Amino acid sequence: MAGVELFSHPALHTRYRAGLCSAAALALLLITVLTYVPPLLVAYRSHGFWLKQSTYLEQPTVRFRYEVLFVATIGPGPGSFLAWSTFPAFNRLQEDRLRVPLLSTREEDKNQDGKMDQLHFKLELPLQPTEHVVGVQLILLFSYQLYRMSTLVMQSMAFLQFFSPVPGSQLYMNGDLKLNQRQLLNHCGLDTRYNVSVVNGTSPFASDYDLTNIIAAYWDRNVTTVFSDPNPVWMTGRATDTPFIINATIRYPVEVISYPLKTS
Amino acid sequence: MAAALLRRGVFFILVLLLPPLWAAEPSVESVPEPTASAAGSAVPPEIRAATRARTRSGPAPVTDVAKLCVCDLLVAQCDVNCCCDPDCNAADFSLFTTCSVPIVTGDSRLCSQKAAIYSLDVEANPPERIFKLIDQVNPSVFCIHATNYKQALSFSSPEMPTSENFDQLLKRFSSATFSAEPDSWNMNTDAQNPSDANETYRYEYGVPIQTADAFLRLPSPVVSSWCSDANPAGFLVNQATKCTRSVSVENCGNIQAVSMLFYINSSILAVPKSSQMVNITVQSIVVQSLNGMRTLLNGSDVLRLPMILDELCINIVLGVSYHITYTGAGEIIEAAASFVLGAINKEALSIQQSFEISFTQVNTKPVPLSGNPGYVVGLPIGAGFRPQGYPFPIEIFFVALVLVHLHKHFLAWTSIKRCKLRITAAMKCKPLTQTLLDLLKGQSFPEYVASFGNSQSQDVLDWVPITHFHTSEQSSCHIPVSLEIEVKWTKYGSLVNPQARIVNVTASITTTTLKQLPSRRERTIPITSSVVFTDISSPAEPGYKAWPTINAKLPFDFFFPFV
Numbered sequence: 001m002a003g004v005e006l007f008s009h010p011a012l013h014t015r016y017r018a019g020l021c022s023a024a025a026l027a028l029l030l031i032t033v034l035t036y037v038p039p040l041l042v043a044y045r046s047h048g049f050w051l052k053q054s055t056y057l058e059q060p061t062v063r064f065r066y067e068v069l070f071v072a073t074i075g076p077g078p079g080s081f082l083a084w085s086t087f088p089a090f091n092r093l094q095e096d097r098l099r100v101p102l103l104s105t106r107e108e109d110k111n112q113d114g115k116m117d118q119l120h121f122k123l124e125l126p127l128q129p130t131e132h133v134v135g136v137q138l139i140l141l142f143s144y145q146l147y148r149m150s151t152l153v154m155q156s157m158a159f160l161q162f163f164s165p166v167p168g169s170q171l172y173m174n175g176d177l178k179l180n181q182r183q184l185l186n187h188c189g190l191d192t193r194y195n196v197s198v199v200n201g202t203s204p205f206a207s208d209y210d211l212t213n214i215i216a217a218y219w220d221r222n223v224t225t226v227f228s229d230p231n232p233v234w235m236t237g238r239a240t241d242t243p244f245i246i247n248a249t250i251r252y253p254v255e256v257i258s259y260p261l262k263t264s
Numbered sequence: 265m266a267a268a269l270l271r272r273g274v275f276f277i278l279v280l281l282l283p284p285l286w287a288a289e290p291s292v293e294s295v296p297e298p299t300a301s302a303a304g305s306a307v308p309p310e311i312r313a314a315t316r317a318r319t320r321s322g323p324a325p326v327t328d329v330a331k332l333c334v335c336d337l338l339v340a341q342c343d344v345n346c347c348c349d350p351d352c353n354a355a356d357f358s359l360f361t362t363c364s365v366p367i368v369t370g371d372s373r374l375c376s377q378k379a380a381i382y383s384l385d386v387e388a389n390p391p392e393r394i395f396k397l398i399d400q401v402n403p404s405v406f407c408i409h410a411t412n413y414k415q416a417l418s419f420s421s422p423e424m425p426t427s428e429n430f431d432q433l434l435k436r437f438s439s440a441t442f443s444a445e446p447d448s449w450n451m452n453t454d455a456q457n458p459s460d461a462n463e464t465y466r467y468e469y470g471v472p473i474q475t476a477d478a479f480l481r482l483p484s485p486v487v488s489s490w491c492s493d494a495n496p497a498g499f500l501v502n503q504a505t506k507c508t509r510s511v512s513v514e515n516c517g518n519i520q521a522v523s524m525l526f527y528i529n530s531s532i533l534a535v536p537k538s539s540q541m542v543n544i545t546v547q548s549i550v551v552q553s554l555n556g557m558r559t560l561l562n563g564s565d566v567l568r569l570p571m572i573l574d575e576l577c578i579n580i581v582l583g584v585s586y587h588i589t590y591t592g593a594g595e596i597i598e599a600a601a602s603f604v605l606g607a608i609n610k611e612a613l614s615i616q617q618s619f620e621i622s623f624t625q626v627n628t629k630p631v632p633l634s635g636n637p638g639y640v641v642g643l644p645i646g647a648g649f650r651p652q653g654y655p656f657p658i659e660i661f662f663v664a665l666v667l668v669h670l671h672k673h674f675l676a677w678t679s680i681k682r683c684k685l686r687i688t689a690a691m692k693c694k695p696l697t698q699t700l701l702d703l704l705k706g707q708s709f710p711e712y713v714a715s716f717g718n719s720q721s722q723d724v725l726d727w728v729p730i731t732h733f734h735t736s737e738q739s740s741c742h743i744p745v746s747l748e749i750e751v752k753w754t755k756y757g758s759l760v761n762p763q764a765r766i767v768n769v770t771a772s773i774t775t776t777t778l779k780q781l782p783s784r785r786e787r788t789i790p791i792t793s794s795v796v797f798t799d800i801s802s803p804a805e806p807g808y809k810a811w812p813t814i815n816a817k818l819p820f821d822f823f824f825p826f827v
Contacts, residue, residue: 066440071487080510081488086443093486093494103442137487143440204472206484206495207503 635717638763
């Protein structure tokens, strides 16, 4: 008869056996299952026992906010600059240095997952024949969202800057908008600490549009984005009647995000 | 057989998995389209069985791969290197070098998909196109063998906007755009909320100060160092700005921004939107010569306009300092401006202008503190003297908080200043020593330093004496060359709110021997002064200063029946 041995001890010369379809065999099976399965479930649900922090991958939901602040340094003499932004108060401060460029942007979702993958940005700055662009500073504002663990909603910035000793006709930049994380993100909940505008566009004061103040306030934040383009291409040789062109492709890559584990 | 069974099993799993994968497209509230369930409930059972049999046989391709040709962009003309273009004939193909679209396939997740392969036979003469239509077999175990939901493999048709769902669709799909609204050049901040006509207006913190035409201008650098004149001054916002202005001697009379008139000609409104004007009065005029010497003009209330004088342009505004007096009700009652006027010569292309605005409440005399109680980083250190002949300690008082303006010692900013002194043989030792000491220590070097930012002159214990050290070489003439001030400070108070407190200040002067120089020889010696701030507080460390003890006593009747 097929059966299971429930208990045996050689010193006592006793063996307890039961049939396969008995309650004792069922209890043995149940105990075996309970020995192995619940610890596995506990280990799975607690995301590991001893880890203090961990990482996950997520592609952020990034949308261009269509807010731009643009400064072009005009050379070669101890000249001035041209500026424009989508903030009316900033434009008002520029007086005769205001020059409105032609902008065209396009956001593209390449893999059809509902999240934008890159931004094509083109800016054409009309220039007088005597004006030459030797440097460009450009701030693009984005809304940046993460959903997988904690919901992070923030407004972030891409700062594009290039200066050249020779006047240029075109600047081509192509890079990633990377998340810069100085602290761990929460493992759950809603994080709207940084859902404030990077540039205070309603203020009439010049100090709120000073690039040093904007950058200083931005880098006080613990979670920021940074535009990294190791290879900007500065093209020279501009015809006198053509505009200065900035071509930028800003990609929104999948990010590795660190988060603390629940200390439960 | 087993493989077929396995594949059938896989199919069921996939059918279960597919709807969540594509859940984004068929939305619940979309316009009813002929979905499988709606069609199935309406048609007779035998037709339903037939449809099921057809769907099991594999999904029909949505687009015919043999006809799909993305490179065919010219109508009724042959596109170069486009092997699938039906307009091309054999003669055209003989000119091609490659096929720009070599393969057109269907959905790669299907187990079996049609593929149109285009290639060129370059061996043949003339080269000819080879077209093959094959069935590709997907080797993956998790391929789609059959599907009962065909829409899952193609884009769902979008919801048509109607008058009912337009707002909802707009909310769902709209995102940020470039604002095409014209700028509101009306700069009144409270124009947006129309309020009662009889409401009393007043200035609040940060509200731009209005003048008859626009705002009180406080030129300020924006994004570069050049001045922008459109920056308004905010009420109660003390500001100091410095910016660069391009000038030239030839047209210095025409540049508005270097003329005094530009800064005082508009009257300030006492409260916003009122007709009561406050004129800006000229409080003082300081004239700075070309080498930086400053003299205060007597009879200041005169307007001095820029003019050309001997290839110089004089009376150019180098600095403006506004002082606004206000009442507690937010009304400006007085506005005064102090000017620094200078001159430029032909070489100057640009000047630096500094602007300042400060606010004082009427009938008050604000005394600034450098911290309360501990010092704040970046603020000046209080220092002072003990007056001569004090009889009792209780009456000790210090000359008001004199700031050490020799260096402007700012807490925690270690700084060093250097200059060079050229010594000629004609210089005498004694006056030179005195001049250098005056240069290094200033006219009145303080004796005491306040240990806290808010130390009052009557609190004797709050004042730390400055210890002086002289390191000198024994010789007939030694001149001081460096002054080093070392400030030792510590963090004071609780760990949560540490306060900076100065505990010790030393001033050491190093001297060097001045040897008699031969006549008509020069020697240059560097003169250095430096301030060093040293934090001598010990860091907060975790641990037990006093170990915890067990304070447990047994009740007195613990051993009751026995003792």
